[in-house]
Amino acid sequence: MQINANSIANVNSLVGSGNLLYGIVGIVVYAIIVALMLSVFGYSFGWIERKIIARAQYRHGPTYVGKYGFLQNMADLVKLLSKREIALSKGDNFMVRVSVPLMLSLSVFIILLLPFSPWLQATNIGFGLLLIFVAIAFFPMLVFLTGFSTGNKFGDISAQRSVLMLLSYELPMIVVVITIALVTGSYNLQGIIAAQSSHWFVILMPIGFIVMFIAMLAEFERPPFDLREADSELIAGWLTDISAPYYALVLFLDYTRMFMGSLIIAILFLGGWMGPSFLPGIVWMIAKAVVVALFVIVVRATTFRMRIDRVLHLGWLVLIPLSLINLLITYIVLLWIA
Amino acid sequence: MAITRINIGPVHPSTHGVLRLVVDLDGDTIERVEPHVGFLHRGVEKLVETRMYMQSPPYMEKLDYIAPLSYDEAYVSAVEKALGVEVKERAQYARVILLELQRIASHLLAVGTMCNDLGQMFTVFMWAFKDRDMVLKLLEEAAGNRMFYVNMRLGGLLRELPPDFEMQTLDVIDYMERRIPEYERYIEGNPVFMERMKGVGVLSQKDARNLGVTGPVLRASGIEYDVRKNNPYYVYDKLHFSVKSLEKGDNFSRYRIRMMEMRESIRLIRDAFDKMPAAGDMLGMPVKLRSPAPVNKEVRVSRELPRGEALMHMVADQQKPYRLSIRSPSFINLAALPDIAKGYRLADLFSILGSLDLVMGCVDR
Amino acid sequence: MKIDRDQLTAQVERMIKNGYDYLVKITAVDYNDHVEAIYTLRNMDANKDDTLEVEMSSADLWVPSVMKYFKAADWYERELYEMFGIAIKGRAVDRLLLEKWDGENPPLRKDFVWGVQYKTKD
Structure with a gap:
């Protein structure tokens, strides 16, 4: 990734100086690298999750395909991809075909905006934080559209749940984001990481961290908030009528989204790429994300699914007040320091 | 809001077999549930009429494939009563031990699948499955088969319990005794579980009587009726155990009752081993072409299965x-589902279904 | 206790007053010339079971519904109708429970003809 480092760090200046072609090529190459990295980590998380959950359940998990069953998910993927697409007779096939790849590309887009080291970032725009959260809000919307357009009642219910959760979990998330912006004074991600050089934000605002973590779980359909594809209730919710190739993408998407969410939490609360200098920043960043992701997996192995009314109750009556309290406390702390 | 009618099953991850539920939803609230059964109807009652007495136990076992031995025993004791066969004393103790082991196995699976219905990622289910497997191994030692035992013979059992059976069983139930609090700590320590189970699917005592529910569902609603105590058969009246009942009648009570009953079963097994006479044998009559002539024209045998009371009425x-x-206990418990589930949310329907612990083979017969 | 089917509801009412408020099972036995419907009621507090046996000739099969006394009777009565062709008076049966058949050749009757394809209704 050294090759395009210089080119990427200064895309804005490159565009300004008229070397547009160079900038675009650089971004495309970087995007491909990011997509590959996302695939590798998404894939690995798929395996790690299967192994961890299997251990929690006195099982061995996949063992046959590849060393320690590492290639089991690949075999599953190939099997699913080799199946035919079943077109819906009632639903809107276009939306199904578009939304799942769109979600995958959205995760690549978000990761392009994330800084992996002081210079490793597609473009260091000033409002990166806001742009990320705008992009995140698209996921439930796409779930809603897909669920609604499959023309299936389970999909309908799943879509309704998706919107309800979007409404109740975006708000605390944005309040926490605003708090972070208040502390750092900018929406710039590099600025946010730089502001954590003395202490991570998880120490400054632990409540905000918890709120953000729970909201992220809800946003990315991780248990206990997997109500949208609640398998024991809605069969698979919005995925009920999605045929094999797209379903493979969705399974893959699950892990890429988890990795992406973990990266965002690592940046906002765990100091991003910062760490002792014997390792490069990107290693620290990914290590932090992996720790967060492992915690998410353990949560999945142990918890029960919440009910939609309790989820909304948690969102509106617990998380939003908590995020506001967090804002207040942080503001007071900041005033006190000043 | 308009009523949405959704169709759940017959093939659905959490209908415990082939059950179809037509649910009318007002938003997320259940207006009406209509169970459609009969997908597993095999006409066992008619088949039995065409078979000799001792040809039927395998059919009986397939009714309730989670607790096959209990049905087997219920049928065989109906035949024994009709033919006037006395069960040997040692065999009575052995039967009690096997039935209680079967009850533990069945309740473990009930708790496991119930957690699955609540959206647990198979963790409790797999734990329960592993522990159930230890019990099944014991039953295999005793009967020769892991799942369908066909172990009951007129007047006794197919064969003696193996010599080290007592030691093995005591080992397993010692392990179970340590294990059950672990389950409770894990399951009841989870706030999501508690808020989804407490106060959900409430069946009042009056409704429970009127709907005729049986077994753990009845006892969870505050009615202390257990055939083993109220109408004792075999040596249950000589053994020490208590019948538990809870007042609330919600999902959580139904789960608790099963946990408590497992403990009672462990007590029962220990006590039965203590009091089991050393002398005598437990072998039943071999299956012959001609069975003895019946002495009772019409018999009624009532047995407490893991799922509730089964009444075998044989002419x-x-x-x-x-x-x-x-x-069949599952049949009448399922018939109560529309009344229990009304007014709760869609997600609660599955926790209620899980807490009723149905086996569709038992419902459809 | 053998009783006439006209007195069934009155008898059930009387028994409920005596504490028999739990319906265990409604079933029937076909004795070729007549069919006997058997109601098992239970007094849980006194720990007693009692049966009501309703005899009727095979030509004229009906019993009054006891659903207004026991909700539990719902599925049992439907089963009775499907398995024996015993009509239940005083209630509507909108849907078949276990079987799919057209009202002929009820399976648990002794004159049941094996191997006849049912004409399905729904």
């Missing part, structure tokens, strides 16, 4: 049952 003929009517 005896010379070599075959003239009519066998089976009152």
Whole structure:
């Protein structure tokens, strides 16, 4: 990734100086690298999750395909991809075909905006934080559209749940984001990481961290908030009528989204790429994300699914007040320091 | 809001077999549930009429494939009563031990699948499955088969319990005794579980009587009726155990009752081993072409299965049952579902279904 | 206790007053010339079971519904109708429970003809 480092760090200046072609090529190459990295980590998380959950359940998990069953998910993927697409007779096939790849590309887009080291970032725009959260809000919307357009009642219910959760979990998330912006004074991600050089934000605002973590779980359909594809209730919710190739993408998407969410939490609360200098920043960043992701997996192995009314109750009556309290406390702390 | 009608099943991850539920939803609230059963209807009651007495136990076991031994025993004791066969004393103790082991296995699976219905990622289910497997191994030691035992013979069992059976069983139930608090700590320590189970699916005592529910569902609603205590058979009246009941009648009570009953079963097994006479054998009559002539024309045998009370009503003929009517506990518990689930949310429907612990083979017969 | 089917509801009412408020099972036995419907009621507090046996000739099969006394009777009565062709008076049966058949050749009757394809209704 050294090759395009210089080119990427200064895309804005490159565009300004008229070397547009160079900038675009650089971004495309970087995007491909990011997509590959996302695939590798998404894939690995798929395996790690299967192994961890299997251990929690006195099982061995996949063992046959590849060393320690590492290639089991690949075999599953190939099997699913080799199946035919079943077109819906009632639903809107276009939306199904578009939304799942769109979600995958959205995760690549978000990761392009994330800084992996002081210079490793597609473009260091000033409002990166806001742009990320705008992009995140698209996921439930796409779930809603897909669920609604499959023309299936389970999909309908799943879509309704998706919107309800979007409404109740975006708000605390944005309040926490605003708090972070208040502390750092900018929406710039590099600025946010730089502001954590003395202490991570998880120490400054632990409540905000918890709120953000729970909201992220809800946003990315991780248990206990997997109500949208609640398998024991809605069969698979919005995925009920999605045929094999797209379903493979969705399974893959699950892990890429988890990795992406973990990266965002690592940046906002765990100091991003910062760490002792014997390792490069990107290693620290990914290590932090992996720790967060492992915690998410353990949560999945142990918890029960919440009910939609309790989820909304948690969102509106617990998380939003908590995020506001967090804002207040942080503001007071900041005033006190000043 | 308009009523949405959704169709759940017959093939659905959490209908415990082939059950179809037509649910009318007002938003997320259940207006009406209509269970459609009969997908597993095999006409066992008619089949039995065409078979000799001791040809039928394998059919009986397939009714309730989670607790096959209990049904087997219920049928065989109906035949014993009709033919006037006395069960040997040692065999009575052995039967009690095997039945209680079967009850533990069944309740473990009930708790495991119930957690699955609540959206647990198979963790409790797999734990329960592993522990159930230890019990099944014991039953395999005793009967020779892991799942369908066909172990009951007129007047006793197919064969003696193996010599080290007592030691092995005591080992397993010692392990179970340590394990059950672990389950409770894990399951009841989870706030999501508690808020989804407490106060959900409430069945009042009056409704429970009127709907005729049985077994753990009845006892969870505050009615302390257990055939083992109220109408003792075998040596249950000589053994120490208590019948538990809870007042609330919600999902959580139904789960608790099963946990408590497992403990009671462990007590029962220990006590049965203590009091089991050393002398005598437990072998039943071998299956012969001609069975003895019936002495009772019409018999009614009531047994406490893991899922509730089964009533075997048999009209005896010379070599075959003239009519066998089976009152299956799952059937009547499922019939109560529309009344229990009304007014709760869609997600609660599955936790209620899980807490009723249905086996569709037992419902459809 | 053998009783006439006209007195069934009155008898059930009387028994409920005596504490028999739990319906265990409704079933029937076909004795070729007549069919006997058997109601098992239970007094849980006194720990007693009692049966009501309703005899009727095979030509004229009906019993009054006891659903207004026991909700539990719902599925049992439907089963009775499907398995024996015993009509239940005083209630509507909108849907078949276990079987799919057209009202002929009820399976648990002794004159049941094996191997006849049912004409399905729904």
